[in-house]
Amino acid sequence: MYLGIDCGTQSTKALIVAEDGTIRGKGHAAHELIERPNGAREQDPAWWVAAMIDAVRQALAQSGLPGREIRAIGVSGQQHGLVVLDEAGQPIRPAKLWNDTETSPQNQELVLALGGPSKWFAEYGIIPLTGYTISKLLWLKQNEPEHFRRVRHIALPHDYLNFWLTGRHVAECGDASGTGFFDIRRRAWAAGPLDLIDGGTGQLRAALPALIGADDIVGPLQPSAAEALGLSTDCLVSAGGGDNMMGAIGTGNVHPGVVTMSLGTSATVCSFSPEPVLDARGWLAPFCSSSGGWLPLVCTMNATNVTGGIVELLGRDIGYLSDALDATAPGAGGLTALPFLNGERTPDLPNATGTLLGLTANNMNAGNLVRAMVEGVSFGVLAGLKLVLGGRRAARIFLIGGGARSPQWRQLIADASGAEIVVPVTEEGGCLGGALQAMWAEKKQRGATEALADITARCVAIDPAKSAQPDAGRRAAYDAAFALYRERLQQIHGVAG
Numbered sequence: 001m002y003l004g005i006d007c008g009t010q011s012t013k014a015l016i017v018a019e020d021g022t023i024r025g026k027g028h029a030a031h032e033l034i035e036r037p038n039g040a041r042e043q044d045p046a047w048w049v050a051a052m053i054d055a056v057r058q059a060l061a062q063s064g065l066p067g068r069e070i071r072a073i074g075v076s077g078q079q080h081g082l083v084v085l086d087e088a089g090q091p092i093r094p095a096k097l098w099n100d101t102e103t104s105p106q107n108q109e110l111v112l113a114l115g116g117p118s119k120w121f122a123e124y125g126i127i128p129l130t131g132y133t134i135s136k137l138l139w140l141k142q143n144e145p146e147h148f149r150r151v152r153h154i155a156l157p158h159d160y161l162n163f164w165l166t167g168r169h170v171a172e173c174g175d176a177s178g179t180g181f182f183d184i185r186r187r188a189w190a191a192g193p194l195d196l197i198d199g200g201t202g203q204l205r206a207a208l209p210a211l212i213g214a215d216d217i218v219g220p221l222q223p224s225a226a227e228a229l230g231l232s233t234d235c236l237v238s239a240g241g242g243d244n245m246m247g248a249i250g251t252g253n254v255h256p257g258v259v260t261m262s263l264g265t266s267a268t269v270c271s272f273s274p275e276p277v278l279d280a281r282g283w284l285a286p287f288c289s290s291s292g293g294w295l296p297l298v299c300t301m302n303a304t305n306v307t308g309g310i311v312e313l314l315g316r317d318i319g320y321l322s323d324a325l326d327a328t329a330p331g332a333g334g335l336t337a338l339p340f341l342n343g344e345r346t347p348d349l350p351n352a353t354g355t356l357l358g359l360t361a362n363n364m365n366a367g368n369l370v371r372a373m374v375e376g377v378s379f380g381v382l383a384g385l386k387l388v389l390g391g392r393r394a395a396r397i398f399l400i401g402g403g404a405r406s407p408q409w410r411q412l413i414a415d416a417s418g419a420e421i422v423v424p425v426t427e428e429g430g431c432l433g434g435a436l437q438a439m440w441a442e443k444k445q446r447g448a449t450e451a452l453a454d455i456t457a458r459c460v461a462i463d464p465a466k467s468a469q470p471d472a473g474r475r476a477a478y479d480a481a482f483a484l485y486r487e488r489l490q491q492i493h494g495v496a497g
């Protein structure tokens with residue numbers, strides 16, 4: 001048995017998976033979120049640990065299996081968050097998250113300090129955007145120098161959980177590639193940007209964990225972690241990765257030609273590549289995968305916070321989102337939402353706020369309000385799909401994340417993209433990816449090596465009842481609404497969608 005753990009923004013999920021891909025147990029525990037009006041978004045790493053313990057114990061109880069049956073664990077985690085640890089390995093302060101826009105001035109400062117976007121691209125293959133890890137370090141130095149001085153280890157959320165599980169400080173290329181201090185072409189840390197922050201003292205270079213391979217084992221569980229989780233100290237922990245990287249594995253996106261879209265707190269779209277896919281404009285995130293390759297990706301910062309938020313504001317439960325899509329027509333009667341509630345990463349508008357345009361006496365109703373938000377979020381990620389595929393059309397998209405539970409939202413994405421939408425039987429893509437990566441690494445460790453593509457081919461199944469085929473008539477209506485969205489985006493923010 002293998003255990004996948006996914007530390008998302010809103011919750012931690014756990015999944016027990018048998019060698020043939022059968023799901024044996026599930027668990028889920030919600031997270032708190034610290035939000036401040038200045039764009040700060042933070043979580044205490046201790047909350048992730050507590051949620052992980054809770055979710056794993058639920059999954060074990062549901063499976064009825066003894067803990068010693070779990071051979072290996074793979075941890076998936078929200079990308080980019082900065083966990084800073086002191087000499088004793090204790091978190092110094094709450095982690096600033098991927099959707100924290102308070103550090104936008106520091107990001108701008110760093111981009112300029114190295115010589116501008118083209119210099120970053122030439123040197124490291126990436127141009128940092130607000131949300132990536134690096135600006136959080138400069139923010140810490142400028143705003144909390146006492147905390148900065150105590151930094152001895154830098155970790156991403158999943159690296160921190162791996163450390164808590166094993167006592168070892170390591171990282172892997174997928175999640176590391178989203179830091180802004182990683183060389184995308186060479187798949188290695190890039191310490192130069194860190195020298196800009198600490199003035200070349202070497203403090204931050206020394207705080208970097210060693211990089212390991214995607215199919216490597218971090219180590220066995222340390223006794224304290226094994227006891228807390230109800231597992232054995234023989235249980236191994238694999239490299240894990242960023243949640244998008246692990247969601248890619250959980251949808252079989254480990255070879256070219258597969259597209260994964262996630263509708264979680266963020267909306268993301270990505271497609272595996274055996275070569276680096278770089279973008280000198282910096283719109284496409286040129287990340288590595290957590291399966292040994294690259295994973296060009298686009299992430300928008302506003303997704304189910306917007307769609308869930310409007311439904312809540314209307315005093316309904318989340319099922320109303322699907323009802324509203326049923327009750328209204330593509331285009332929401334001319335209503336367009338530019339849903340950048342907390343600034344945005346793609347397009348790069350970290351200080352933007354949301355806008356609702358085209359409101360009339362005829363279209364102002366609850367259904368259209370919900371539809372406009374869902375369409376605004378969807379158009380943002382569909383613009384990203386074009387970037388990821390370099391203008392090619394997707395024939396099929398694997399849809400995961402909480403939003404994929406809505407049949408009507410799935411149909412909207414099918415109609416607006418012209419692609420078939422499929423949903424894996426195991427919709428917790430990050431968790432399944434974690435468990436499958438753990439299987440891959442554990443098998444290699446005991447000399448029973450199996451290619452990851454063979455493991456995903458065996459274990460990732462599509463739920464036929466959840467597939468959606470595009471409708472050409474509705475496609476034309478969505479094309480018109482998408483064109484209006486782009487026009488209004490240009491008008492309000494001066495950028496192309």
Ligand SMILES: Nc1ncnc2c1ncn2[C@@H]1O[C@H](COP(=O)(O)OP(=O)(O)O)[C@@H](O)[C@H]1O
Nearest residue numbers: 008009010011264265304308401402403405406
């Ligand atoms: N049936 C549904 N229809 C639309 N949205 C849904 C549905 N079920 C859940 N969601 C949305 O999914 C969100 C959670 O998504 P999830 O992928 O778990 O987030 P994260 O990984 O960022 O923690 C919820 O907040 C909710 O808004």
Ligand SMILES: O=C(CO)[C@@H](O)[C@H](O)COP(=O)(O)O
Nearest residue numbers: 009078079098264265266299
């Ligand atoms: O920042 C990114 C990707 O670059 C986000 O996708 C985070 O990784 C958070 O993911 P979710 O909580 O929405 O799954």
